[in-house]
Amino acid sequence: MPHLGRRQLGEDIPLTVRTYDQFGRSVNPEDAPTVHIVDVTGHMIVEMKIPAIDEYNRPGFFAHQLLLDKRFTTGRHIIIYSWEMGDIRGRLVDSFDIVRGGNNWGRNQSIHWLNQPHANFIFFQTSDGIVHKGRSPSIVT
């Protein structure tokens, strides 16, 4: 089973799959492939479809960047890709580990400094889309 490595909460994990027919040729299935992500207890965390990439007009390539957000916890996770083409049912399995550290808010992707008479503020948006506020920053020692 391929392993996508050790990850931390807040990372974007690349979900990629090549869909193929019984001859191994890359083909687009009738519907977008479905991704299921389950933890080691079998609890399903994510069920979603992933979109196609057509950078080079080639069929059968699908990818999506998934944020390891508050739905996830540390431990082994299994990714199951599945698709259908007529009577053919395709299925691929990946895995990854979430280790300690990180932050399920994700990456800081936008920031603003606000100087006010009563305090200084830092507003920042994390990759889960939420905007946060920090007050009068100082260096942690």
Added chain:
Amino acid sequence: MPVPLPVRLRRPKNFFEFQNGITYLSDGLKGVQRWDSLQGAPESGGVVGPEGAPHLNGNGKGGISGDLYARVRFVDRLGYVSNVSDASNLYVTGSLVSFSDLTNTVPIVVVGASTGLKTGDIVFISGAKGNTAANGSWVIKVIDSGHFSLNFSAGNGIYTGGATVTAGVAELVYSDLPVPTDPKVVRRQILRTKAGDSNVYYIDIDTENLTALALASTNTDDELTVSLAVPMIGIDGEDNAIIKYGLPPDDKAVLVSHLGRMYAWASVIYQDGNAAAVNGSTRVDGIGTDWTFEMKNRVFYSKGSLDYYQILEVDEALQNLTLDKPYTGPTDPYLQYGIQPSAERLNVAFYSEAGLPEAWPPTNAFPIPFDPEAGEETAAMSFSSFMFFFYEYRTWRMTTQLDPARDGSVFRTHCRGSVNQRCWVIVDGTAFSMDRGGLYSMTVSGMDPVSTNIIDLFSGFSPYSINWNARRHFHCQHSPQEEIVRWFVALAGDDVPHHAIAYCYRTGAISIESYSRPVGSSCLGVLDGRPQTYLGLDAARVVASYTGTLDGPTIGTGTLRSKPSRAGHTWIEDDSAVFPAGRLIQQSLIGCPIVICEGRGRGQVRTITNIVDNRITVLRPWTERPNQNSVYQIGGIPWLWRSGWIRYPESDNEKPFNVEVIWQRTELPSTMSLRIFHDQATDPENWAQDRIARKNDSVGTKRGEPDIQILTDDKLGLVRQAIPQQRETTARGRRHISVELSGVTNGDVISVSQLTLEGVSAS
């Protein structure tokens, strides 16, 4: 060629601080938000106005008279108002009074009136011909059962008919009152006209009661005179209340202030994921999309088709759209599509009322001439007395004095643009920006490219080319102390910035900085009273950059540099190390980089995920596992300097060739490595002998390895190394030399003051 992954991360919001101290946030996908630093979270910008119209009626007999209308508007926590509601029904107060004449006397006497009026009541007279002075609202004095006079009146002619006389009411009752849906609304204002004027409204009721459907007032026209007058239409015919306080546009990603107005620019064209569309169906399902409710009324199209559809509904939870007409293209489960504002909103800058950042009449729109080669709208900048509108490949400059619609004019400035709103900065009267052609400086009169030397980075001909698919995450920051502007970019292989192109505008020098963690954002703030650059990293961290020599840990909090006793796939153990325990570790060490700076595994940088006892666990496995001779540095920042190619002289005459490095001695142990390259080679020269670096002889080499190891705590602060000479002056001899100096920081600034190559000449 590897297939690049699409960068479909959420879009960064653009922040903009207006002169009222409120920060506005926009991304063109969700509505504009605002934050005044007092609230716990941002709230929507603008005030949603009332739906529907109130109903107006009256009770009893009293001093309120005339033909009246009412409207309602909402007021939010900051005092910003909404548009007014539709006007109520026309309410003619009280009952009609029958009469036979309006005398041409002082005062005017109403003859033949037989009502239950009493002295002090108010009547309203309208439509009187001949004796037109009788028109208006009057307090009456009852003379007898058939006559009453109008106080302080004087006739101006013989009454010829047409008048209606209406008795006033004691109380006005407003019902069907709209209830606010906007959670930040704190007050409702009920406005009404006075007798004889349907344009100017006055605030009759100003209440914190947001839920009552009916309210009453006994204020007479005289009492309203002291309240705020709100004319619907101004003296120049401009709208003052009906559409003036429209909501900020939600389809523009950029807000900028210029001469007291807010401008909205940069239409968002959303193309993430696929759409599953079925021929003949009005429903489209999203795959890997993040469609928002605000996309309602925007335009949906499939790439390669000229058919456009208006979006009627968006289901955010199920990620599907309802189109205004059935999809006419072929059924496609992986449709490449786009969602954009309607055509009349493209290439148009919207702007607020002056001094009112949350009042956006839809008529305040300024078109920018269409240029098919301009690319997408990307950024806006207030610079000098002009407003600049950036596209990907073009920039337009607008000038205005009072109102762009009346006195604005626009000119194309140059054929350069900006990557996004966060990729330009103004420094001392010069703006610096980045587009796909590179970095450039601009003034109001022109532009100059400043990155010609590294143009391959932008054009795609370098192996380290910029990944333009990730351009929405690029940003720049000015560091005043260093006189440097840094553009944080994602190079090939990255989808978020791990590198910065640092441009020193004083010297013109450009360098590339590499960061061990993604730098998603940056801003200039203050720390201890001085300007300070803050960087936004992964794991929701904000760090103050360039405040020390280590990335995270503080000197004196435990072991930061040592040799591992043993190492595993994703860990090292150091029996001699003393790490701080408990929460302090969490704060100071977890998430920090650890660098193997000497020995086996040199150059590897990993992120610390845990420290238990004397074991440091890292996120990614070691590529080359360190051993007992390796040296690790927690929080170390790798640095590297490389000279250009320098030519040997044609005739060396057996001159010595030496390299000499002079640096400022460090207190804490650290090392530098010197490497020699010849004739465009990508691999450095290897040394032929073993030499151990030690105090007082701070140079070490290993046979078959390229590094000249230099101990930076050597008391001399100087090394001198002979360059091996086997050079032929004939055709195939060595011609060029290049020197590379690198190291990893410890607790001191490593300051190299001089590097000398003896026996060569610059060419």
